[in-house]
Amino acid sequence: MGSVIGVVGGGQLARMMIPPAVALGVELRVLAEIDGASAALAATAVGDYRDAATVLGFAADVDVVTFDHEHVPQDVLAHLVGAGIPVRPRPEALEVAQDKLVMRRRLAALGIPVPVWAEVRDRDGLAAFLDANGGAAVVKTPKGGYDGKGVRIVRSADAADDWLATGAVLAEELVEFRRELAQLVARRPSGDVAAWPLAETVQRDGVCAEVTAPAPGAGKLSDEARDLAEAIASGLDVTGVLAVELFETTEGRLLVNELAMRPHNSGHWTIEGAVTSQFEQHLRAVLDLPLGDTSSHSPVSVMVNVLGGPAGATMPDRYPDALAAHPDVKFHSYGKTSRPGRKVGHVTATGTNLDEVRARARAAAAFFDA
Numbered sequence: 001m002g003s004v005i006g007v008v009g010g011g012q013l014a015r016m017m018i019p020p021a022v023a024l025g026v027e028l029r030v031l032a033e034i035d036g037a038s039a040a041l042a043a044t045a046v047g048d049y050r051d052a053a054t055v056l057g058f059a060a061d062v063d064v065v066t067f068d069h070e071h072v073p074q075d076v077l078a079h080l081v082g083a084g085i086p087v088r089p090r091p092e093a094l095e096v097a098q099d100k101l102v103m104r105r106r107l108a109a110l111g112i113p114v115p116v117w118a119e120v121r122d123r124d125g126l127a128a129f130l131d132a133n134g135g136a137a138v139v140k141t142p143k144g145g146y147d148g149k150g151v152r153i154v155r156s157a158d159a160a161d162d163w164l165a166t167g168a169v170l171a172e173e174l175v176e177f178r179r180e181l182a183q184l185v186a187r188r189p190s191g192d193v194a195a196w197p198l199a200e201t202v203q204r205d206g207v208c209a210e211v212t213a214p215a216p217g218a219g220k221l222s223d224e225a226r227d228l229a230e231a232i233a234s235g236l237d238v239t240g241v242l243a244v245e246l247f248e249t250t251e252g253r254l255l256v257n258e259l260a261m262r263p264h265n266s267g268h269w270t271i272e273g274a275v276t277s278q279f280e281q282h283l284r285a286v287l288d289l290p291l292g293d294t295s296s297h298s299p300v301s302v303m304v305n306v307l308g309g310p311a312g313a314t315m316p317d318r319y320p321d322a323l324a325a326h327p328d329v330k331f332h333s334y335g336k337t338s339r340p341g342r343k344v345g346h347v348t349a350t351g352t353n354l355d356e357v358r359a360r361a362r363a364a365a366a367f368f369d370a
């Protein structure tokens, strides 16, 4: 294995792989969707990741291919494998993160606790599921959803007709949760797994808003979450970073909601908060190098996302005031044009007192509110 990594997708996750690649002296090449993508600093190609010839051409002179997102079609991945190019995570693992019905089936087969679910094909099927689950369900399109798009709470059998017209959907019980958690692990092809401390996540309108690590008061849930994530990483033969999104139910049980097989928003805090960031670890893992220490530098890290607003201001426009007010907070701008609701950056504060660190991170992020 050499040391040229090809990343398909030019978003902020690819962008944040650049600093550790520079530090390690690993060459990163990015296949971006558009000119001026978030990861443009490392972009060596612009093209359509759904086109096999484009992806094969990009991959021809890299040592391993990995991803900024999960949307590369299986037939394109099959071409890469057929050409003898190492793909990490492997297509068989990635498929589980591409299709929520496949995910539920595979997790259930591994004995992992998940919400009550069913594959629903029509209105009658949804009616039966609603009847059996107290009259409410969360319906999800199997593919292509992100940031809450493709997720809908329904209370009547005709409320998903538009999605059912195009195929089967995933129906789930509406879980009553105390909070959402995320367990991040990394696994290298030879099997070693490293887990970061469990994090607490807060979503607003289906979009990650804030992450606190370690998750306050998690106690033995931390061990349970780590065991679950390690079992999933091994059971699905994942390589690279795996994020396991969890519900902590009102009864204190853990249920797995979602998987992502790449660096994840719930792990941005690791850039400043952990000895090895998720971005560095992903590079190590896909190159099958020894994994780094995942322990926290500080007792508490809080990450707050910055979303674009109608004003269209960029984060750097507000730097003079924000940086002056918060010299001890770390600011990350993704270099993306601002659109309402779009993730354009994040801030991270670290320290010892949860309330103080949280207040500081929120105050710093508030400088970028529209």
Ligand code: ADP
Pocket: 115, 138, 140, 145, 146, 147, 148, 149, 150, 151, 172, 173, 174, 175, 176, 180, 203, 206, 245, 257, 258
């Ligand atoms: P996406 O792929 O868009 O991230 P998710 O499946 O993670 O979609 O769902 C987005 C959010 O919707 C979750 O973070 C959670 O807040 C809520 N949600 C999803 N599934 C359920 C469920 N079964 N019960 C209650 N809330 C849910």
